[in-house]
Amino acid sequence: MRRLVTLLPIRSARRRGAQLTPPQPRPRGHQRLESLDETARRELAEETGVEAGSLHLEQVGLYSAPDRDPRTPRVITCAYLAIAPNLPSPRAGSDARTARWSPVAETRELRLAFDHNQILADAVELARDQLQFRAIAPAFCQREFTIAELREVFEAVWGVSLDKPNFHRKVTDSPGFLVPTGRKRPTGNGRPATLYRAGPATALVPPMMRPSAPAS
Amino acid sequence: MRRLVTLLPIRSARRRGAQLTPPQPRPRGHQRLESLDETARRELAEETGVEAGSLHLEQVGLYSAPDRDPRTPRVITCAYLAIAPNLPSPRAGSDARTARWSPVAETRELRLAFDHNQILADAVELARDQLQFRAIAPAFCQREFTIAELREVFEAVWGVSLDKPNFHRKVTDSPGFLVPTGRKRPTGNGRPATLYRAGPATALVPPMMRPSAPAS
DNA sequence: GCAAAAGTGTTATACGTACACCCATGT
DNA sequence: ACATGGGTGTACGTATAACACTTTTGC
Numbered sequence: 001m002r003r004l005v006t007l008l009p010i011r012s013a014r015r016r017g018a019q020l021t022p023p024q025p026r027p028r029g030h031q032r033l034e035s036l037d038e039t040a041r042r043e044l045a046e047e048t049g050v051e052a053g054s055l056h057l058e059q060v061g062l063y064s065a066p067d068r069d070p071r072t073p074r075v076i077t078c079a080y081l082a083i084a085p086n087l088p089s090p091r092a093g094s095d096a097r098t099a100r101w102s103p104v105a106e107t108r109e110l111r112l113a114f115d116h117n118q119i120l121a122d123a124v125e126l127a128r129d130q131l132q133f134r135a136i137a138p139a140f141c142q143r144e145f146t147i148a149e150l151r152e153v154f155e156a157v158w159g160v161s162l163d164k165p166n167f168h169r170k171v172t173d174s175p176g177f178l179v180p181t182g183r184k185r186p187t188g189n190g191r192p193a194t195l196y197r198a199g200p201a202t203a204l205v206p207p208m209m210r211p212s213a214p215a216s
Numbered sequence: 217m218r219r220l221v222t223l224l225p226i227r228s229a230r231r232r233g234a235q236l237t238p239p240q241p242r243p244r245g246h247q248r249l250e251s252l253d254e255t256a257r258r259e260l261a262e263e264t265g266v267e268a269g270s271l272h273l274e275q276v277g278l279y280s281a282p283d284r285d286p287r288t289p290r291v292i293t294c295a296y297l298a299i300a301p302n303l304p305s306p307r308a309g310s311d312a313r314t315a316r317w318s319p320v321a322e323t324r325e326l327r328l329a330f331d332h333n334q335i336l337a338d339a340v341e342l343a344r345d346q347l348q349f350r351a352i353a354p355a356f357c358q359r360e361f362t363i364a365e366l367r368e369v370f371e372a373v374w375g376v377s378l379d380k381p382n383f384h385r386k387v388t389d390s391p392g393f394l395v396p397t398g399r400k401r402p403t404g405n406g407r408p409a410t411l412y413r414a415g416p417a418t419a420l421v422p423p424m425m426r427p428s429a430p431a432s
Numbered sequence: 433g434c435a436a437a438a439g440t441g442t443t444a445t446a447c448g449t450a451c452a453c454c455c456a457t458g459t
Numbered sequence: 460a461c462a463t464g465g466g467t468g469t470a471c472g473t474a475t476a477a478c479a480c481t482t483t484t485g486c
Contacts, residue, residue, distance in 0.1 A: 033282030033289055059277050062294050066249030073249055078278050148465080166449065168466060190464030191456040209448080364438080382476065384439060406437030407483035422474080433486100440481070447474075454467070459460100 040080045047099070049088050056083040056139040058130070060123045068115045081123045083139040105159055124157075131157055133207045135177050138198035144181055146193035147171060160211050170208060176201030256296045263315075265304050272299040272355040274346070276339045284331045297339045299355040321375055340373075347373055349423045351393050354414035360397055362409035363387060376427050386424060392417030 034042070041057055044050060060079040069075040087101070102110060107120055130136055131154060138145065140153040151167050154160075171178055176199040184192040250258070257273055260266060276295040285291040303317070318326060323336055346352055347370060354361065356369040367383050370376075387394055392415040400408040 035282060036278060036280040036292070061275050062252060062278055064252040066251060076252070146465085163449070163451090164464090165451080165466070165468090170448090172466095186457075187464060189458065189462080191466075193465060206447080362438090379476070379478085380437090381439070381441090381478080386475095388439095402484075403437060405435075405485060407439075409438060425475085435484105435486085437484085438482075440479105442479080443477090445474105445476080447472105449472080450470090452467105452469080455465075457463085457465100459462085 036078055037080075040082075044080075044082055050082075050084050056136050057081070058083075058126065060119065060126055063115055063119060065115065077119070079119045079123060081126055083127070083136055085139070085141050104157055127157055128210065131208070132210050133204055135174075135198070135201050135204050138178075138196075144183070144185075144195040144197055146185060146195060148193060150178075150196075154208065158210050162211075170206075174201065174204055174206070177204060252294055253296075256298075260296075260298055266298075266300050272352050273297070274299075274342065276335065276342055279331055279335060281331065293335070295335045295339060297342055299343070299352055301355065301357050320373055343373055344426065347424070348426055349420055351390075351414070351417050351420050354394075354412075360399070360411040360413055362401060362411060364409060366394075366412075370424065374426050378427075386422075390417065390420055390422070393420060 037057060037059075041055060044055070044057075058081045060081050062076065062078050064076045066073050068077075104124060107124055110117065110120070112120065137150055137153045140157075141149050147168050148164075150171060151162055151164065154167070155162055178196040179199045181195045181197055183195045185195055186192045253273060253275075257271060260271070260273075274297045276297050278292065278294050280292045282289050284293075320340060323340055326333065326336070328336065353366055353369045356373075357365050363384050364380075366387060367378055367380065370383070371378055394412040395415045397411045397413055399411045401411055402408045
């Protein structure tokens, strides 16, 4: 089952610059100024071990309701959506002590603090939308992947099941989306699947339309 | 010609809460806490005279590159996109002293300070995308409008020309998008157009796909 | 009547969907 | 040989685009 969501605790979220009050001076010298995007990328790498290169990062939005944290007014959070393959479990003992993975289908049942359920819902919805038009699906996979693995990404994020033959055509016909590596991967049982890498295209043309009703 | 963009100066952008440093205490007492969305809505109303009710407001994004304002590091801006009809000219003598209107087609030629060209481009791109799927186009019009006026919105924002008959069907067939008022407006020359109001629908189904290449 | 703008009908084409079918491999 | 999963072909329904056509007004 594909896991897509990590939840970093509030304490960590504050330290990593997600809160927009001026940052505390860092203990060891040489405090280089960085954008929030860079901060999010660096801290996520530090806490989960994901190398920054293979990481698709995107702003979800700014959450600034004055009473969103009843303990302290004026806590403002900028939420990010990260897309990456093969994420390791959050490191025990790190800031992300209570971080965990959750399948997309179960995110609605989670009970998070403050407005984090809303933030998470917005992030999932953003991922679902982006998947239709942008060529970000390979970011969920290894550097080389099969069409079936790519299809599982769409099925997991959208919570639907897609027609295998039509999906195959759509992704292979989309210009610049996939480049075959020439290699094949034995499936153990059945014909081996050809391996692909992410192509140069940034958009998916024509778009992969998301079915309205969840299929069986 | 339809004008869509207002540019508020930096000085104003700071005071209205677009900068995310803790807000200065306001001179007259009773400083109610508000979210950034509320701040943007209130300040835009104060400076342009747009009543808050008929205003579609949306976050564009957060701009936090450390050197985006070379005079002061760490100036962070949350940009908003506002959609409203019939905007009056910015008030002389107000904070928005250098604010002005610009047609969408000419926004690429503008020379703005700092990263504001990028912010403006992002906002226009957001408006273009949203127009396809959300029922926000009537927010550009008066409370009652004709199909032709609605079509001019799409043509102005997208920079294309659309087929009149097909556009008419699409918008009238989209359930809950438009409600006819029963009244008609004489065009001066030709058959009078029936007037519509914005319907309850929030999404445009099916979406109004934006043509890829600009038509003649 | 004529011009002009609103609105309707009609047709060809493109697209997505469903599903039958073939291909390549392990046992 | 046969089961299994990868991949291709094909037919059908629906949506879109292009444009001819009708309707309603002012002059």
